Amino acid sequence: xxxxxxxxxxxxxxxxxxxxxxxxxxxxxxxxxxxxxxxxxxxxxxxxxxxxxxxxxxxxxxxxxxxxxxxxxxxxxxxxxxxxxxxxxxxxxxxxxxxxxxxxxxxxxxxxxxxxxxxxxxxxxxxxxxxxxxxxxxxxxxxxxxxxxxxxxxxxxxxxxxxxxxxxxxxxxxxxxxxxxxxxxxxxxxxxxxxxxxxxxxxxxxxxxxxxxxxxxxxxxxxxxxxxxxxxxxxxxxxxxxxxxxxxxxxxxxxxxxxxxxxxxxxxx
Numbered sequence: 211x212x213x214x215x216x217x218x219x220x221x222x223x224x225x226x227x228x229x230x231x232x233x234x235x236x237x238x239x240x241x242x243x244x245x246x247x248x249x250x251x252x253x254x255x256x257x258x259x260x261x262x263x264x265x266x267x268x269x270x271x272x273x274x275x276x277x278x279x280x281x282x283x284x285x286x287x288x289x290x291x292x293x294x295x296x297x298x299x300x301x302x303x304x305x306x307x308x309x310x311x312x313x314x315x316x317x318x319x320x321x322x323x324x325x326x327x328x329x330x331x332x333x334x335x336x337x338x339x340x341x342x343x344x345x346x347x348x349x350x351x352x353x354x355x356x357x358x359x360x361x362x363x364x365x366x367x368x369x370x371x372x373x374x375x376x377x378x379x380x381x382x383x384x385x386x387x388x389x390x391x392x393x394x395x396x397x398x399x400x401x402x403x404x405x406x407x408x409x410x411x412x413x414x415x416x417x418x419x420x421x422x423x424x425x426x427x428x429x430x431x432x433x434x435x436x437x438x439x440x441x442x443x444x445x446x447x448x449x450x451x452x453x454x455x456x457x458x459x460x461x462x463x464x465x466x467x468x469x470x471x472x473x474x475x476x477x478x479x
């Protein structure tokens with residue numbers, strides 16, 4: 211693919227989260243003040259809703275929607291900047307030469323009061339022609355303890371299979387996501403699957419895998435895309451399916467966003 215549509219976000223003195231079409235893409239903070247990543251698989255033909263959230267509630271908070279906003283006063287240095295970029299053909303994501311397709315910027319002057327979480331949004335038409343992604347037609351679901359336990363069973367089965375060096379179950383579980391990633395980045399689907407199989411095989415061959423513990427009641431399910439997708443998190447807001455740090459501190463993360471259709475869970479992002 212010659213041109214990669216990319217999102218870049220910066221934050222100073224605050225946490226900031228980028229959302230695209232109702233899906234949380236990335237969060238930055240003092241430890242990671244900047245992030246850049248491709249966003250084809252979250253992008254729609256026509257209008258797209260871009261959101262910049264300042265000091266969002268913890269991702270795994272069950273009461274984030276009900277919590278009262280917190281008052282703050284700006285020191286004049288707190289800011290965040292979100293852009294969607296289209297690099298020139300053959301170039302990497304260079305903000306000096308890339309075309310800016312959308313932009314949200316926030317930075318209140320010193321002494322100015324504000325409340326968090328604070329959200330800025332923009333609807334922008336992007337020059338893409340992707341197929342209609344499956345998550346757009348998934349049913350809106352309510353989060354229940356039964357759904358949490360169902361998600362927990364899926365995640366535990368996947369960790370057990372990967373630990374045994376069995377890759378077929380995981381590859382089949384994310385088949386729909388892999389197909390759409392291939393379409394998003396104009397790659398043969400067999401190539402996407404081969405890359406995933408090689409990655410999983412490398413994990414199991416490097417030694418025993420230890421997995422981060424799931425909450426007793428199952429993963430925290432965070433609604434996205436208007437409730438059509440459910441992101442699996444632990445109580446810290448990190449992806450629920452991830453390895454514990456190894457001796458070098460390396461953690462392998464497997465983000466999981468399910469759609470629930472007629473009693474079954476499907477990984478769509």
